[in-house]
Amino acid sequence: MLKTRTGTRPARRRTMLAALSLAGACSLVIASAATAPAAGAAAAPGGHCANRARLHVPGAEHQQAACLEELTTAGTVASGHTDPADFAGLTPKDLPAPTGVPGIQIDGYFPDTSTTNTNHGWNHDAQFVIRLPDRWNGGLVVAGTPANREQYANDRAIADWVLSRGYAYAATDKGNTGLGFYRDGRRPGDAIAEWNERVTQLTRAAKAVVAQRYHRPPARTLATGLSNGGYLVRWQLENHPELYDGGVDWEGALWRTDGPNLLTFLPPAMRHYPAFAAGGPGAEDARKAMHEAGYPAGSEFLWPYHHKVYWDLTQRIYREEIDPGFDGDTEAGTPYCAPGTPACDADYDYASRPDSVHRAVDRIALTGRIGKPLITLHGTLDVLLPMAEDSDVYDRMVRRAGRGELMRYYRIEDGTHVDSLADTFPDKLRPIVPCHRSAFEAMEKWLDGTARPPADHTVRRPSGADATTLLTSCPLD
Template sequence: MSVHQLGRRGVLCVTVAAALAGCGDSTGGSDTDAGTGTDSSAEPSTSAGTSDAQTSSTGGETGSTTGEETTGATATTTTETGSTSTGEDTESATDSEGTTGDPPLDLDALMEGLEDPYLRVYEGAGDGGLGHVTYFGLDTESPEFLALEPQEQAKVVKIQATSLHSALLQPTEEHPGAEVTGALEVTGDDGVRRQELTLKLPSEWNGRLVVLGAPGTRSEFSNEAVLTPWLLARGYAIVSGNKGMTNAGADGNATMLNQAHPTAHWGEMMIDMGLWAQARLEAATQVPAPPVYAAGLSNGGYQVRRALELDHLRVGQGEPRLFAGGLDWSGAYWPDARAMDTDDDQEVSPAEFAAANHLVSTNERAALTMGWLHAPDTLNTPAGYAEVPPYSAAHPAMLDGGFSAESALIWGAYSSTFDYLKDYGLTEFKGVGYYNITAYVFRAELLGHDAGQSLAYSCYSDGGDEPPPFYPWLEQAQDGGWTPESVTWALRNANTGEFSAPLISVHGQRDGLLGLQANAIAYEDAILEHGDPDMFRLYVIEHGGHVDLHSDGGLDFDANGMFGDEGAADSFTIMQPYAERAFDYLVAWVEDDAPAPPGKLVATDPVADELDASQLSFE
């Protein structure tokens, strides 16, 4: 392994390619237990932290490709590397045997502290690389899929279930390196925080780490086509987790209806991942404390905000800062007591919480305003979409709920997103959309209800012609159906707007799920009132939506039963390049002391999307 300077940033860059190339030759016991995938005869590696650590490799130029899993030990190899004196301006390339003179790369160290750790080394020449570009379209009944190890098959399933990117930005570039998966469990003052995660170390590592929050309640692979490919291409190590849950509780994970209030830990889980991954990279590469950045989309953006706020508190208590800065992409905002205590009695009542704009209330208001798709008085009709502006009767209530007028194009689609599933035998999804399902599951989470207890206000249909309980229950609920205890849990999620590392937010002007005013502007207001505005930038992206998958125009926007016939893609800007550009501004702000340009509305052309972040400027 050779260590050299990155250049103008002066940050150590570790080239791990040479060390990884030898990982195709795995050492360990002579026998492999076919039932468990672990070595049944050799002593377990003490550095792996558990006795069932598993390592696999796709091979390397000098290593054999066996397809077998081993105990995680790796072999060294003779390779050509470049060396640079970190104290001089000159650089020379030399042929060296092994890694003499350089710190050894210890891949086993990447697995320490995880339950059921699994290590895979990717060559990046037909195996998909760290970004798994061959997994997106892999048929799960094909011989190629069936030939994969069980852990790789699980990755395929998770990746295909969580895609949120635009088809215009389908990843294709393979990046070699090492990936570790497993479960990280941390015990805090208020219980155990457990999440599944993936840590990616590219062969050409730039010496930095990015902690990615997960959108929605999606898996640790939910960023695989969103931010991951761009970051890997620039050499960042990446750690991403699933917040301890997956949609519908897949793979035995928790759900939002587990009665344990999982959202209360989402910010801390970002810190857990960052501290663990930073220590593992330091142990594996001998590079002291890599700088750590946070980034995330949607609920992952909320995680970034909350993590920087919690890190600020840690610094105030004498602990070292973890995050150098953060990128919040369309994050959710949970207001704190200072924003909701309208009568100044030093507490937030259920009525005050019901009146405030937050993730639950804004989605409930949108669902009630647009109406159930199959109700006679619904606004979600082809005629309503055709109005100028779309759904004109809904505008007063939707704008009061924190949505921008520009987002009206997608209000109908988000009111009935999953209704089509009823035609495939899933009648419970009749009339279900992002608005009512988001409001339902987050309400149940705050109330501490399971699936049975939440039936009274469920968004799911019985397949008949009457709206589900969600609608009549909300219309008659006193104080919005909230209790003092549920308000207490909501306040545990609250954003303070107080942080002390640079934070950049990008938010789409047409975001119809997490409305611009309720989630971006309101958070900026909190920072202006209680935080340090000099440490914050908000870039509103003209025509930008919530997730780029929907901005491709493939939803049923006008409720006519057809997908994508409205030509809506030409009204939405693809957000990902703007998030990438914002991240570059963030790094320059932190490492070059070059503050990002002032926040602004960034003009775009939704018909001719600019997909190259390097061509964008927020000046």
């Protein structure tokens, strides 16, 4: 049984948290053309929404099915079958929503005792959404959410597009949500460990529902996600490759027992950025210290926003999940504390923390031992999960594990962690969403055996490309 018990850690003084947070086999395994989804999408048996009442999500405690004329956000925003707050800020404002995807949507939840997800008035975690288009291409896409968001967080960035291509789609809230996600579980690391369990649980259930709806199981199942969702893709392909044919990882978070991980590269940013921002004789030394910590040269224009919104909050809430004893009875530390303040996260030194802290990370750590094909994307100007401290490292892990033939890694020039920032800095940033779509198509061809993806490389920003081109095009070759 999945653990999901809350309120079992020692009581701590609660702090006010404002702003958004973060958001095998050794040989190449390729699906044959006979098992690949059919080209295009075929009408589902029985017509529009047939057998809706007979669909049952295995293991669900509650479910409700709706027959919708539009499964994409072009319709679900108005019909109340998504939550725009859940995907706010993740995509460029002008990203179009495709239309013309009627079908069945199933919302529900699996048994759980935590209550951070308030969608539908259920106040119940382990919520999921499954979408079954009337015209199905034979495939299933499963996604875990970025940051600590709920099950609709990928609707604009991922779900709209894959649904328009005929895929069935399933997503989970990971079993706990919000800035206080770390309150879930009996011991440090439990909340994040549950994320992995919930994706596995949903994948198995969604496969069964697909078979009920279309009278045959999915010919192909792909995992994808961004940020924490990308971490989930990596973990699933390492630990449950039998459930998937491949995955596309969009800037996944790296958890590694000996580092690097969030708790090794965020504290240096918290320590050195204030001196850089203050100017004066110490500013250049602070800039160099930031670069040494992994924050790339040329990304300085992004540092003020990330200082204000991401670095401090992300460090404190994830450190609270992994190492709640660092700040005693205080919950999630002291916001924006100066180095030298007692129990200040700016001074946090993961390497020197007790073995119990490292064991907590070990429970959720990645190994690089993927068992199915993986394509990873990472922006060169990501300053929440710096590329040098994250995907560069994971790429080496995969190759050291002898699984290099299963992976392709593309560095997206001028991409950053949150695509909406491309609206703020159009002359300096490009959105990664079209690159994700190109990577997804490359994965399809890889699995079909029709084309091998290009070798690992940096995908250059096209010289002189306008905003429309950058939003809709990202050739990987």
